[in-house]
Amino acid sequence: MKMSVIGCGYLGAVHAAAMASLGHEVVGVDVDPAKIEALAAGQAPFFEPGLPELLTENHDSGKLRFTTDIAEVAECDVHFVAVGTPQRRGGHSADLTYVNAAVESLLPHLKPGALVVGKSTVPVGTAERLAERIEPTGAELAWNPEFLREGFAVKDTIEPDRIVYGVRSDRARQILDDVYRTAVDAGTPVVVTDYATAELVKTAANAFLATKISFINAMAEIAEVTGADVTKLADAIGHDARIGRKFLNAGVGFGGGCLPKDIRAFRARAEELGRGESLAFLKEIDEINLRRRQRVVDLATELLGGSVYEKRIAVLGLAFKPNSDDIRDSPALDVAVMLNGLGAEVLAFDPEAVENARRAHPQLVYAESAEAALKDAQAVVLVTEWSEFRELDPAATAGLVAQRLVIDGRNVLDPAAWQGAGWTYAGLGRP
Numbered sequence: 001m002k003m004s005v006i007g008c009g010y011l012g013a014v015h016a017a018a019m020a021s022l023g024h025e026v027v028g029v030d031v032d033p034a035k036i037e038a039l040a041a042g043q044a045p046f047f048e049p050g051l052p053e054l055l056t057e058n059h060d061s062g063k064l065r066f067t068t069d070i071a072e073v074a075e076c077d078v079h080f081v082a083v084g085t086p087q088r089r090g091g092h093s094a095d096l097t098y099v100n101a102a103v104e105s106l107l108p109h110l111k112p113g114a115l116v117v118g119k120s121t122v123p124v125g126t127a128e129r130l131a132e133r134i135e136p137t138g139a140e141l142a143w144n145p146e147f148l149r150e151g152f153a154v155k156d157t158i159e160p161d162r163i164v165y166g167v168r169s170d171r172a173r174q175i176l177d178d179v180y181r182t183a184v185d186a187g188t189p190v191v192v193t194d195y196a197t198a199e200l201v202k203t204a205a206n207a208f209l210a211t212k213i214s215f216i217n218a219m220a221e222i223a224e225v226t227g228a229d230v231t232k233l234a235d236a237i238g239h240d241a242r243i244g245r246k247f248l249n250a251g252v253g254f255g256g257g258c259l260p261k262d263i264r265a266f267r268a269r270a271e272e273l274g275r276g277e278s279l280a281f282l283k284e285i286d287e288i289n290l291r292r293r294q295r296v297v298d299l300a301t302e303l304l305g306g307s308v309y310e311k312r313i314a315v316l317g318l319a320f321k322p323n324s325d326d327i328r329d330s331p332a333l334d335v336a337v338m339l340n341g342l343g344a345e346v347l348a349f350d351p352e353a354v355e356n357a358r359r360a361h362p363q364l365v366y367a368e369s370a371e372a373a374l375k376d377a378q379a380v381v382l383v384t385e386w387s388e389f390r391e392l393d394p395a396a397t398a399g400l401v402a403q404r405l406v407i408d409g410r411n412v413l414d415p416a417a418w419q420g421a422g423w424t425y426a427g428l429g430r431p
């Protein structure tokens with residue numbers, strides 16, 4: 001099948017490459033010439049495991065090409081819209097400028113019977129409005145939200161947990177079945193529904209995940225004043241299959257280009273719909289989450305004798321999660337910036353996110369390696385749980401630092417091992 005993917009960021013680039021690897025003929029379109037230049041040369045413009053291989057493979061087979069010229073999509077039967085929906089400046093709602101512009105740019109190039117498939121995360125009601133623009137051309141709209149996780153994006157796209165279609169016709173459903181034939185034939189659950197439900201499934205899923213994380217972080221806050229251990233608590237409640245252990249890792253909280261902005265946009269949309277009270281709890285979820293960043297800074301202050309001023313602090317991690325170079329709303333980067341703002345001599349390191357962090361925060365000092373960041377540090381703050389940080393040897397690390405103080409912002413180090421090597425260990429929600 002011939003298809004286009006409009007918007008080649010974290011979602012669109014992976015989607016385009018994955019669709020090509022499933023045998024479709026794909027053209028990826030973006031308004032960013034630098035991104036397209038890299039992709040057209042078979043290079044990933046960001047870090048995502050497995051993406052470079054997929055790009056090279058499909059670039060060589062001729063199944064995948066990239067362009068900034070929207071007119072090149074005219075032959076396609078299916079058009080995925082995967083542009084960004086960031087938080088609106090100065091507000092909480094989603095900025096739909098890019099989605100609207102992408103759909104408007106497509107209109108003159110849609111052949112009758114083409115299917116436009118919305119993938120971006122949007123406020124409920126958006127598809128209904130966009131369909132009014134698309135249907136007069138003889139094309140049709142479907143809404144097909146995406147659930148991939150960065151760091152596992154390729155696998156999640158090719159082997160999703162479930163597929164959701166918001167459609168208005170059986171024909172649209174059949175086209176989507178053909179698009180996802182491999183997964184459909186493999187028995188992946190497919191939920192076929194209307195536009196509003198499809199849009200809501202996406203925001204509800206992210207709101208639930210954010211709630212789960214903030215729930216366990218609220219437990220961490222209680223553990224901190226009672227001497228309990230939130231990691232044990234999570235293990236214990238997680239054994240109950242109705243609760244489940246996944247997404248119960250207490251720490252510095254959630255970040256990224258999706259969870260934070262999606263819960264804010266969802267709440268803003270509920271308010272527009274006159275149902276603000278239904279999602280008022282998401283404000284608490286957001287606040288609990290942001291308090292955890294401050295908690296790391298407060299712990300550093302407390303353990304460094306009341307001030308971080310002119311204290312040398314190694315910050316390990318800048319990306320919002322491991323296996324990603326994404327620093328959008330990153331708790332790790334926020335902690336580094338907050339410590340720096342308090343006058344600490346921060347030396348930050350991340351295996352993949354330093355370049356992005358440097359562009360956003362040139363005032364921070366970045367190290368070339370974890371060892372370089374640790375050298376002569378008076379405190380070590382682990383805020384992104386890359387495996388190279390999880391596997392640090394407390395005895396070897398002790399030889400690098402000026403003072404053996406570690407703040408484990410992701411609760412991934414073994415307290416006994418670190419204490420055994422002479423370190424003062426502080427986790428979040430751990431005694």
Ligand SMILES: NC(=O)C1=CN([C@@H]2O[C@H](COP(=O)(O)OP(=O)(O)OC[C@H]3O[C@@H](n4cnc5c(N)ncnc54)[C@H](O)[C@@H]3O)[C@@H](O)[C@H]2O)C=CC1
Nearest residue numbers: 007009010011030031032083084085098101102120121146
């Ligand atoms: N990043 C992720 O893991 C996931 C993202 N999503 C959703 O997917 C959407 C995209 O997210 P990301 O890929 O992370 O954003 P991104 O910011 O990485 O990529 C968006 C891309 O769209 C391009 N763009 C903007 N306007 C355009 C236009 N008119 N025509 C063509 N290209 C245009 C931008 O240049 C950029 O490359 C958002 O709605 C997000 O919530 C959904 C699931 C997973």
Ligand SMILES: O=C(O)[C@H]1O[C@H](OP(=O)(O)OP(=O)(O)OC[C@H]2O[C@@H](n3ccc(=O)[nH]c3=O)[C@H](O)[C@@H]2O)[C@H](O)[C@@H](O)[C@@H]1O
Nearest residue numbers: 146147148149150213247248249253254255256258320321
């Ligand atoms: O809409 C999206 O873009 C995506 O958002 C999240 O995916 P992602 O942001 O890539 O990363 P997650 O693995 O969900 O992690 C989000 C944040 O929560 C944090 N987290 C996660 C799990 C946990 O137990 N504790 C915790 O603090 C992570 O460190 C990270 O900062 C969802 O998991 C995806 O299903 C969704 O498609």
